[in-house]
Amino acid sequence: MKIKLSYWSANILIVIFLLSIWFLSSFGAGILFTEYLDKFQIGGFKLGFWFSQQGSIITFVLIIILYCFLMNRLDKIYNSEEE
Amino acid sequence: MDLQFLTYLIAGASFALYIGIALWSKASSTNEFYIAGGGVHPVANGMATAADWMSAASFISMAGIISFMGRDGAVYLMGWTGGYVLLALLLAPYLRKFGKYTVPDFIGERYYSKIARFVAVLCLIFISFTYIAGQMRGVGIVFSRFLEVDINTGVIVGMIIVFIYAVLGGMKGITYTQVAQYCVLIFAYMVPAIFISILITGNPVPQLGFGSKILNEDIYLLDKLNLVLNDLGFNDYTGSTKSKIDVFCITAALMAGTAGLPHVIVRFFTVPRVRDARTSAGWALLFIAILYTTAPAVSSFSRLNFIDTIHNSEYQTTPQWFKNWENIGLISWLDKNKDGIIQYGPGKALENTKPIFSNQRGENGERVVLNKPSDNNNEIYIDRDIMVLANPEIAALPNWVIALVAAGALAAALSTAAGLLLVISSAISHDLMKKIFRPSINDKQELFYARLSAAIAIAIAGIFGIYPPAFVAQVVAFAFGLAASSIFPVLIMGIFSKRINSFGAVSGMVSGLIFTLSYIVFFKFISPELNSPDHWFLGISPEGIGVVGMLINFFFAIIISFTTKPPPDEIRNLVNKIRQPS
Numbered sequence: 001m002k003i004k005l006s007y008w009s010a011n012i013l014i015v016i017f018l019l020s021i022w023f024l025s026s027f028g029a030g031i032l033f034t035e036y037l038d039k040f041q042i043g044g045f046k047l048g049f050w051f052s053q054q055g056s057i058i059t060f061v062l063i064i065i066l067y068c069f070l071m072n073r074l075d076k077i078y079n080s081e082e083e
Numbered sequence: 084m085d086l087q088f089l090t091y092l093i094a095g096a097s098f099a100l101y102i103g104i105a106l107w108s109k110a111s112s113t114n115e116f117y118i119a120g121g122g123v124h125p126v127a128n129g130m131a132t133a134a135d136w137m138s139a140a141s142f143i144s145m146a147g148i149i150s151f152m153g154r155d156g157a158v159y160l161m162g163w164t165g166g167y168v169l170l171a172l173l174l175a176p177y178l179r180k181f182g183k184y185t186v187p188d189f190i191g192e193r194y195y196s197k198i199a200r201f202v203a204v205l206c207l208i209f210i211s212f213t214y215i216a217g218q219m220r221g222v223g224i225v226f227s228r229f230l231e232v233d234i235n236t237g238v239i240v241g242m243i244i245v246f247i248y249a250v251l252g253g254m255k256g257i258t259y260t261q262v263a264q265y266c267v268l269i270f271a272y273m274v275p276a277i278f279i280s281i282l283i284t285g286n287p288v289p290q291l292g293f294g295s296k297i298l299n300e301d302i303y304l305l306d307k308l309n310l311v312l313n314d315l316g317f318n319d320y321t322g323s324t325k326s327k328i329d330v331f332c333i334t335a336a337l338m339a340g341t342a343g344l345p346h347v348i349v350r351f352f353t354v355p356r357v358r359d360a361r362t363s364a365g366w367a368l369l370f371i372a373i374l375y376t377t378a379p380a381v382s383s384f385s386r387l388n389f390i391d392t393i394h395n396s397e398y399q400t401t402p403q404w405f406k407n408w409e410n411i412g413l414i415s416w417l418d419k420n421k422d423g424i425i426q427y428g429p430g431k432a433l434e435n436t437k438p439i440f441s442n443q444r445g446e447n448g449e450r451v452v453l454n455k456p457s458d459n460n461n462e463i464y465i466d467r468d469i470m471v472l473a474n475p476e477i478a479a480l481p482n483w484v485i486a487l488v489a490a491g492a493l494a495a496a497l498s499t500a501a502g503l504l505l506v507i508s509s510a511i512s513h514d515l516m517k518k519i520f521r522p523s524i525n526d527k528q529e530l531f532y533a534r535l536s537a538a539i540a541i542a543i544a545g546i547f548g549i550y551p552p553a554f555v556a557q558v559v560a561f562a563f564g565l566a567a568s569s570i571f572p573v574l575i576m577g578i579f580s581k582r583i584n585s586f587g588a589v590s591g592m593v594s595g596l597i598f599t600l601s602y603i604v605f606f607k608f609i610s611p612e613l614n615s616p617d618h619w620f621l622g623i624s625p626e627g628i629g630v631v632g633m634l635i636n637f638f639f640a641i642i643i644s645f646t647t648k649p650p651p652d653e654i655r656n657l658v659n660k661i662r663q664p665s
Contacts, residue, residue: 008662015172022168026161031330034323043294044303049321052157053149053379054290057164061372064171064365071176071361075664 007078014070018063025051025059089486090229097267097490098244101497104263105248105256113530116253117184117509123258123353129366131261132350134268134494135502136341136367137374138214139221142268142495147470149382150389153320156382158333158626162563164368164375165334166341171364174342175351177578179360180661184352185506186345186570187514193577195654196585197519202592204510206569207345209596211503212543214344214562218503219548221496224468227411229489238548241497242541249501249508250537257501258353264494269373271491275475275484276377279384282478293380308387315394316429320383326616332627339633340563343571345510346502357664385474392477393463394427398447401425404476409450412440413466416449419456423447430459438464500544508537561603564625568595568632576640578662581655583644591640599632 029037034048042050110116123131141163149156181189187207191200219238226237248256273289280292284304296303302310308320318324341347350367351360392402398416408414415438416425423446433454443451452464472492475485512532517524524532569592576583576591603625606614616622623631 011662018172019168022165026165026334027331030157030161031327031334038321043291044296044305045294046305046321049154049305050294052154053160054293054376056157056161057372057375060164060168061365061368063168064361064368067172068358068361068365071664072358075358 007074010074011071014067014074018067022060022063026056030056086482086485087229087231089482090489093483093486094230094490094493097263097494100263101244101260102247104259105252108255108259109251110253110255110530113184113513113526113533115255116530116533117513118349118352119253119255119258121182121353122355125354125359125363126366127258127262128350128354128359128363129370130265131258131353132347132363132367133370134261134265134498135257135350136344136347136499137268137371137495138499139218139492139496141374141378142272143221143224143471143492144468145471146378146381146385146474147467149379150386150470151467153318154323155325155330156379158325158330158337160375160379162334162337163341164371166338167364167368167371169338169342170347170351171361171368174348174574174578175360175364176357176664177661178348178574179351179354180357180664181657182352184349184513185509186348186574187510188518189577190570190573190588191514191518193654193657194573194583194585194588195650196589199573199585199588199592200514200518202589203570203573204514206565206592206596207510208507210344210562210565210570211346211507212547213565214346215500215503215507215540215544216547218496218500219544222493222500223548224413225472225489225492225496228407228472229486235549238545241493241500241548242545245497245501245504246538246541249504249541250534253533254349254353254505257498257505260501261498264498265370267494268491268498269370271487271494272374272377275478275480275488276381276384278480278484279388279474279478280380283384283387289377289380289384293383304383304387308383311387311390315390315427320386326622328622329616329619329624329627332623332630334627336567336627336629336633337563339567339571340565340629343566343569343574344562345566345570346499346506348574349506349509350502381471381474385470385477388474388477389465389470390427393425395424397424398449399423402476402479404473407476408469408473412438413469415440415452415464417452417454417456417462417464418445418447418449419460419462425462426460427463428459428461430461431457432459432461432464433457504537504540504544507540508533511536511540564599564603564627564629564632565596567629568599568636572633572636572640576637578658581658582649583640584647584650586647587640587642587644590643591636591638594639595632595636598635599629602628602632 030052034052037048038046040047114120145159178189187200187203190203222241223234223238226232227234248260276289277287280289281287283297284292284295285298286292286295297307305321312320354360354363417432434457438452439454441451441453445451472488475488512529516532517529573588573592606625
């Protein structure tokens with residue numbers, strides 16, 4: 001029972017960690033602090049504009065890839081402890 | 084070869100492919116009809132999800148809308164992709180573990196209540212029909228422009244195609260046609276985007292061309308666009324005009340709505356294992372991101388191209404595409420200063436927004452509009468839906484590219500329509516008939532009801548296509564508000580809380596849905612003249628109000644659950660079970 005509890009808690013921690021990145025890249029960089037980031041320029045993009053129209057989407061893809069990786073590892077650890 | 088012939092050829096070949104796949108993958112049991120037997124490969128499911136999800140709104144309307152909204156168009160870009168993060172992290176793996184057939188199935192069992200199941204079915208039908216209306220209108224636009232048939236004929240052809248593969252093949256047929264449709268639509272979207280990117284910036288990758296300098300000029304594309312727009316009296320393309328709270332709420336409503344859309348969620352029931360559901364969500368978002376990172380580039384290219392071609396040019400020398408779209412009523416020109424030259428600028432060209440055409444031609448050969456001219460200098464009305472469709476013509480690309488875009492738009496609309504029809508029919512045959520009204524029916528009879536309700540749903544969708552409501556994307560935006568305020572919160576609470584009970588879930592769904600629906604109906608249909616930031620609740624537009632509806636849903640669900648008795652032990656066990664992947 002103790003192991004199961006810790007699996008779920010670890011799962012929740014992973015989710016909270018990844019959702020914070022999700023929030024910062026979209027609502028943060030793309031909306032709330034976007035004017036501040038506009039002061040920086042990469043290529044033809046103002047940084048805030050880039051985050052709101054491209055950067056956030058790329059970050060989302062990376063978040064899910066990281067999630068799959070972390071969860072598969074967690075599943076492995078959990079399964080080997082149970083056996 | 085001429086455009087119409089090529090369009091018939093390419094669209095016809097794609098239709099033959101879809102029907103062929105449907106015949107090959109006919110469903111023979113309810114299990115196959117609802118979830119394709121549960122054996123779909125995660126990559127195939129990712130593609131199918133991407134096609135299922137990317138609708139006529141994503142393919143046809145989105146880039147056009149962003150083109151005219153500039154920076155604020157980001158609400159759609161972030162909102163419609165960010166929802167996948169919520170879906171992958173908070174819903175897909177757990178709902179896959181639960182492993183039944185429909186979304187109301189989960190709500191009905193987790194909240195041990197037929198009423199909860201029934202309310203979920205109502206929400207689902209409401210959301211799916213709002214959404215499907217937009218698809219059918221998209222099919223109509225494409226047919227009428229490219230195949231030069233009547234919009235109604237176009238809708239009927241579309242209905243027949245969907246009927247064949249959705250009714251015969253069920254989820255199994257839909258899954259594999261969606262894989263093919265994804266390939267068609269992404270190819271059709273990327274080819275013109277790459278061409279135009281090379282033409283304007285010399286960079287073959289549209290995502291990079293977006294941030295590059297204009298070919299043979301020492302100025303960045305976006306800076307040039309700002310300059311050109313400022314000259315005409317518009318705001319900066321890269322500047323925001325909406326209030327922060329509204330941008331925030333619309334984005335959040337679209338994200339939560341995306342994660343709560345039943346036709347997307349059920350796609351994750353079709354993969355074999357929990358870990359496949361996670362991987363599959365990653366693939367789906369990757370496939371979607373290819374189009375979604377291209378769209379804003381297309382928006383900026385087409386806005387610049389459009390102004391270059393149209394502004395200050397004589398009507399009589401405008402290219403053929405301008406006249407073609409004028410002929411079907413999606414562009415109009417009113418020569419306010421009688422100089423025979425087209426002037427483009429900010430503001431609506433016409434009173435009442437949409438042009439009302441008479442049968443006559445003006446002195447330059449343009450279609451005469453009966454609307455009163457508005458008091459600004461803008462002479463052009465342009466329907467935002469046509470930007471993507473007209474884009475290859477504006478950039479003077481070869482005919483086969485234009486025909487390809489038509490086939491891609493049809494693939495986008497049909498794949499989404501099929502996915503929606505499937506969840507409607509399975510909600511009726513499985514949740515209403517089997518689980519509520521007639522539990523005694525056997526598998527064969529249930530399958531018959533599933534096919535029957537799919538057929539009826541197609542007929543209703545067709546009526547929406549023939550008598551279309553408003554614009555594609557705007558109609559779709561409602562579906563998100565409703566999904567965000569009704570289904571999304573109860574799914575989340577069902578997984579992450581063991582304390583929420585049936586009373587809480589039902590009152591949450593009902594309060595969230597009623598609030599959101601009345602707000603939208605009030606501002607969009609009852610008093611559209613009040614639809615402005617001064618009258619909105621906290622400055623939140625009807626597009627973003629789903630977030631408030633969602634908070635209301637959470638609030639009532641929690642308050643009512645904690646003041647009534649907790650769910651029985653078997654429900655706590657069920658929740659424990661879905662939290663474990665194996």
